[in-house]
Amino acid sequence: MGTETISEIVSNYELTIACEKCGAQSQKTIGWIRLHRDMKCPQCDSVIVLNTSRITATIRSVERRLGDLQSQLTERIRKL
Numbered sequence: 442m443g444t445e446t447i448s449e450i451v452s453n454y455e456l457t458i459a460c461e462k463c464g465a466q467s468q469k470t471i472g473w474i475r476l477h478r479d480m481k482c483p484q485c486d487s488v489i490v491l492n493t494s495r496i497t498a499t500i501r502s503v504e505r506r507l508g509d510l511q512s513q514l515t516e517r518i519r520k521l
């Protein structure tokens with residue numbers, strides 16, 4: 442394992458953002474999404490809101506899953 446912390450891994454985790462108007466998909470990291478409230482669709486130029494409850498919930502579930510993984514790994518290493 443590298444020296445990345447869980448929060449760094451979460452920040453670098455890419456989510457797929459879909460445009461509601463035209464369906465175009467873009468990959469954005471969670472770190473990037475946290476710094477932006479919205480973005481322009483690269484295809485149709487309409488505004489895509491990023492701080493929706495759906496995206497926030499996805500970020501939270503990624504954090505939770507990685508946090509669980511970290512505690513499982515720590516537990517396993519301790520048993521070796």
Ligand SMILES: [Zn+2]
Nearest residue numbers: 460463482485
């Ligand atoms: Zn679009």
